[in-house]
Amino acid sequence: MPASARKATFTLLGLAVLAFGTLLAACGTGQTVPATSTGEVLAERQEIRIRTPGEPTTLDPQIAAFANDVTIIKQLFRGLVWYDQDLGVVPAAAKEVPSKENGGISEDGLTYTFRLRDDLVWSDGEPLTAADFEYSLKRLFDPQVGAQGYYYGFYTNIVGSEAYAAGQGSAEEVAVTAIDDTTLEIKLTRVQPTLLQLLALWPAFPIRQDVVEKHGEAWIDAGKLIGNGPFVLKEWIHGDHITVEANANYWGDDKPALQRIVFQMIPDESVALIAYQNDELDMTAVPSADITRFERNPELLKYAELFTLAQGFNNTREPFTDPLVRKAFKMAVDSQAYVDSVRQGAGLAAFSWIPPGVPGYNPDIGADYAFDPEGAKELLAQAGYPNSEGLPHITITIADTQTGRLTAQFLQEQLRINLGVNIDIEVLESATYQDRYLASEFQFTLGGWGADYADPENWLPQVFGTDAGLNQYRYSNPAVDDLFAQAAVELDNGKRLELYDQAQQIIIDDDMGTAPLCYSIRNWLVKPSVTGIVTTGLDSSPGDWFYTKVRILAH
Amino acid sequence: MFLYTSRRLLGMIPVLFFIAVVTFALMHAVPGGPWDREKPLPPQALAKVEAKYGLDKPVFAPSWRVWEPEFWRELTDTQFASYIADAVRGDLGVSYRQLNRPVADILLDGIRISATLGLMALVLSTSAGMVLGTLSALRQNSWLDYICVAFVTFGVCVPNFVLGLLLMVLFTVHLHWLPSSGWTDPTTFVFLSIPSNCKQMVMPVIALSVFPTAYIARVARASLLDVLQQDYMRTARAKGLTQQVIVMRHMMRNGLIPILTVLGPVAASLVTGSFIIEHLFAIPGIGRQFVYSIFARDYGVIMGTTLFYAVVVTVANLIVDLTYVLVDPRIRS
Numbered sequence: 001m002p003a004s005a006r007k008a009t010f011t012l013l014g015l016a017v018l019a020f021g022t023l024l025a026a027c028g029t030g031q032t033v034p035a036t037s038t039g040e041v042l043a044e045r046q047e048i049r050i051r052t053p054g055e056p057t058t059l060d061p062q063i064a065a066f067a068n069d070v071t072i073i074k075q076l077f078r079g080l081v082w083y084d085q086d087l088g089v090v091p092a093a094a095k096e097v098p099s100k101e102n103g104g105i106s107e108d109g110l111t112y113t114f115r116l117r118d119d120l121v122w123s124d125g126e127p128l129t130a131a132d133f134e135y136s137l138k139r140l141f142d143p144q145v146g147a148q149g150y151y152y153g154f155y156t157n158i159v160g161s162e163a164y165a166a167g168q169g170s171a172e173e174v175a176v177t178a179i180d181d182t183t184l185e186i187k188l189t190r191v192q193p194t195l196l197q198l199l200a201l202w203p204a205f206p207i208r209q210d211v212v213e214k215h216g217e218a219w220i221d222a223g224k225l226i227g228n229g230p231f232v233l234k235e236w237i238h239g240d241h242i243t244v245e246a247n248a249n250y251w252g253d254d255k256p257a258l259q260r261i262v263f264q265m266i267p268d269e270s271v272a273l274i275a276y277q278n279d280e281l282d283m284t285a286v287p288s289a290d291i292t293r294f295e296r297n298p299e300l301l302k303y304a305e306l307f308t309l310a311q312g313f314n315n316t317r318e319p320f321t322d323p324l325v326r327k328a329f330k331m332a333v334d335s336q337a338y339v340d341s342v343r344q345g346a347g348l349a350a351f352s353w354i355p356p357g358v359p360g361y362n363p364d365i366g367a368d369y370a371f372d373p374e375g376a377k378e379l380l381a382q383a384g385y386p387n388s389e390g391l392p393h394i395t396i397t398i399a400d401t402q403t404g405r406l407t408a409q410f411l412q413e414q415l416r417i418n419l420g421v422n423i424d425i426e427v428l429e430s431a432t433y434q435d436r437y438l439a440s441e442f443q444f445t446l447g448g449w450g451a452d453y454a455d456p457e458n459w460l461p462q463v464f465g466t467d468a469g470l471n472q473y474r475y476s477n478p479a480v481d482d483l484f485a486q487a488a489v490e491l492d493n494g495k496r497l498e499l500y501d502q503a504q505q506i507i508i509d510d511d512m513g514t515a516p517l518c519y520s521i522r523n524w525l526v527k528p529s530v531t532g533i534v535t536t537g538l539d540s541s542p543g544d545w546f547y548t549k550v551r552i553l554a555h
Numbered sequence: 556m557f558l559y560t561s562r563r564l565l566g567m568i569p570v571l572f573f574i575a576v577v578t579f580a581l582m583h584a585v586p587g588g589p590w591d592r593e594k595p596l597p598p599q600a601l602a603k604v605e606a607k608y609g610l611d612k613p614v615f616a617p618s619w620r621v622w623e624p625e626f627w628r629e630l631t632d633t634q635f636a637s638y639i640a641d642a643v644r645g646d647l648g649v650s651y652r653q654l655n656r657p658v659a660d661i662l663l664d665g666i667r668i669s670a671t672l673g674l675m676a677l678v679l680s681t682s683a684g685m686v687l688g689t690l691s692a693l694r695q696n697s698w699l700d701y702i703c704v705a706f707v708t709f710g711v712c713v714p715n716f717v718l719g720l721l722l723m724v725l726f727t728v729h730l731h732w733l734p735s736s737g738w739t740d741p742t743t744f745v746f747l748s749i750p751s752n753c754k755q756m757v758m759p760v761i762a763l764s765v766f767p768t769a770y771i772a773r774v775a776r777a778s779l780l781d782v783l784q785q786d787y788m789r790t791a792r793a794k795g796l797t798q799q800v801i802v803m804r805h806m807m808r809n810g811l812i813p814i815l816t817v818l819g820p821v822a823a824s825l826v827t828g829s830f831i832i833e834h835l836f837a838i839p840g841i842g843r844q845f846v847y848s849i850f851a852r853d854y855g856v857i858m859g860t861t862l863f864y865a866v867v868v869t870v871a872n873l874i875v876d877l878t879y880v881l882v883d884p885r886i887r888s
Contacts, residue, residue: 055652055653057652057653057654058653058654058655060654063654065594066592066594143603144603144607147599147600147603148596148600148603148604148607149596149600150594150596150597150600152600153597153600165599166599217654217655218655237839238653238656238661238664238839239664239665239839240737240738240837240839241737264737264837265837265839266736266737266837267834267837267843268834268835268837270720271723271735271736271835271836271837274723274724274727274728274735274736275734275735275736275737277728278727278728278731278734278735280734280735280736280737429587429850430587430850431586431587431588431591431592431850431851431852432585432586432587433587434587434591434592434593434595435586435587435588435591436586438591438595469595469597469598470595
């Protein structure tokens with residue numbers, strides 16, 4: 001064909017290719033993420049940034065105790081059992097939860113046999129066997145490791161554990177045995193109905209023996225730590241952030257939709273709020289001063305945590321040796337006003353010690369001591385202080401926190417107005433306060449309790465047993481001690497809860513050993529693109545037992 | 556010069572020892588210990604933990620009976636003696652708050668970042684302060700002088716956390732120009748980290764610089780005003796020298812000594828980091844560790860940060876003394 005025609009042809013061809021190519025390109029860049037079966041359209045990047053107040057102390061499950069640590073540990077490991085959203089126990093590494101019916105628990109309640117799944121692997125692909133659980137549980141009682149921690153005392157019903165922890169036994173004598181690769185047997189010295197709940201907690205998480213032996217105390221660093229959970233520790237920049245990524249080798253049925261979670265360390269909560277509003281974070285706590293501002297905000301997430309705040313009396317110091325005085329103090333303080341004004345609605349007025357959500361919660365306990373200034377004045381007169389005269393000097397000792405100060409001021413006001421009693425406030429620096437508190441060197445303080453696990457066994461014997469380790473209130477009642485002793489060996493769960501209920505009635509209704517003030521409700525902000533948060537009362541950060549259910553919607 | 560420097564550096568050793576003694580004593584005199592936290596350890600666990608970290612040994616001395624031979628034998632088995640013995644070999648112990656993490660690692664990680672921030676703030680505040688001070692002195696009692704003095708007064712009075720928050724509210728909340736907090740890549744040092752962190756550096760550097768700028772400007776202004784009164788300045792002007800030569804060669808060199816004196820401690824405090832700025836802007840530097848470690852009774856980190864600060868101040872003062880000689884030939888070491 002003639003030159004001009006050839007030129008024209010090539011030009012036209014070129015244009016055609018160009019046009020076609022553009023068309024192809026346009027089709028190719030359309031980011032179609034398929035909608036899930038529920039019709040949700042998920043974002044391309046399944047990544048969430050959560051605020052954490054500071055650097056974790058440790059990521060070692062057998063030693064960790066603080067909220068920062070625990071939230072992250074729960075993503076990196078899975079134990080024999082886990083919780084469901086009502087804090088019931090469900091299987092995790094075990095095929096099923098042992099019970100008397102399926103033979104997992106022996107008739108006398110002293111032997112637990114766990115049958116593990118066949119597909120358990122560590123995040124690096126190595127198989128996870130019962131021997132790993134044996135190593136980790138024994139490590140919990142190792143005098144150089146777990147026995148220097150906070151939680152091992154919950155598990156000392158395991159045969160041989162107490163002796164080993166005290167340095168008098170050996171690891172071999174601890175009755176946690178891997179019968180074969182998928183069978184683990186635990187023997188107890190006495191019945192403990194709460195053992196299964198406790199095995200869902202982090203001190204019972206499995207860890208890799210060879211990793212610990214190779215790296216020593218530095219085994220928890222990113223790049224060294226190996227876990228069996230839905231996420232792996234990708235990056236730990238000390239003081240700045242921790243990144244966990246989805247574990248490609250996760251064996252569980254609850255595979256995470258999230259690809260990455262970044263825990264951003266921002267110490268100041270107001271700055272964290274600014275970061276959230278500037279789209280640098282997806283979840284953060286609402287600072288206590290700002291709760292009213294976010295009341296009607298659709299991004300607000302409110303949930304109840306199992307925590308009771310109370311007026312803490314030293315039962316061995318005047319005037320709090322007299323139950324009438326303690327009851328008067330309870331009735332003189334308007335808990336609802338406390339929740340409304342100081343907490344700005346982030347709480348519930350409390351009358352019983354054990355909060356709703358813990359089995360054994362009884363709304364009738366403490367109900368006789370509702371807010372009643374006249375009744376309070378009368379009780380005080382009966383106690384020998386007519387018109388509130390003759391009382392010794394009373395000081396409330398608190399740690400230097402903002403909520404602490406506001407609460408103490410509130411109590412001071414209420415006692416002055418409703419009871420005619422003037423108290424002083426003594427504010428101490430945090431560690432100094434802890435030192436004094438642990439030695440019971442106070443007359444009146446802000447007390448309370450947060451659940452380690454959801455059972456009255458965690459709320460009562462350690463706090464109100466005579467000479468119990470955490471009985472800083474110096475409360476003592478032999479009738480209550482007796483009930484605790486009975487409940488500890490009671491096989492029937494219903495009767496056990498009944499015994500604890502009777503104990504709580506004596507402690508609060510008869511003695512008012514401590515005066516509950518409010519149950520805690522936490523307020524967090526969550527970006528609207530984040531969905532699937534499931535909270536429980538035992539959360540350290542909201543939803544941290546179930547981050548595997550969280551998804552990010554397209555936005 | 557070399558002898559002088561060596562003598563000064565050797566002189567640092569007794570100073571550091573004295574500081575170590577005082578800090579150790581104060582640390583243990585204060586009520587509360589590393590494990591007095593909201594979750595108390597069971598007593599048996601506490602006993603084991605204290606044995607592990609040597610906290611059950613006597614602090615300074617087993618008793619006060621110096622006439623007994625046991626006293627001298629047991630003197631080496633005290634907390635302070637163990638600390639010094641380890642420290643001279645480079646082992647500063649471990650942290651209790653960041654459990655078992657070596658104090659040296661914590662210091663190095665933090666110093667890198669605080670030094671970066673501090674050096675940038677130092678450069679900014681020195682140049683801005685000098686410029687403001689010089690302009691003020693040259694144009695004394697003009698409107699320029701009054702503006703500079705007003706700024707200087709503001710800078711000296713406003714606390715840096717107020718300033719930091721104001722900057723954050725303006726640049727992050729209202730304008731959305733800058734991120735609120737953090738430090739993208741804490742693992743790199745000084746100018747290498749500028750490309751990735753520049754947005755996050757802006758507010759902390761400004762907040763850190765305002766007070767030193769004001770302070771340096773004040774000192775510069777006073778010193779330069781004093782120099783301007785001198786006879787040799789009148790001579791220089793009478794000789795017909797240009798303004799530039801008069802300012803640079805005669806005024807600055809003579810007026811620099813007080814400014815240099817001030818620069819020593821200013822540089823030391825900037826480089827070791829500011830607790831408030833680092834806490835507010837969530838910057839993982841060493842500055843906030845000074846305060847965090849005290850609240851946590853983290854003995855190893857308290858000692859490490861205090862001794863580090865002492866070293867920095869001593870070295871800064873030494874450098875300032877050495878530069879005196881360069882600036883003013885009348886000073887012989």
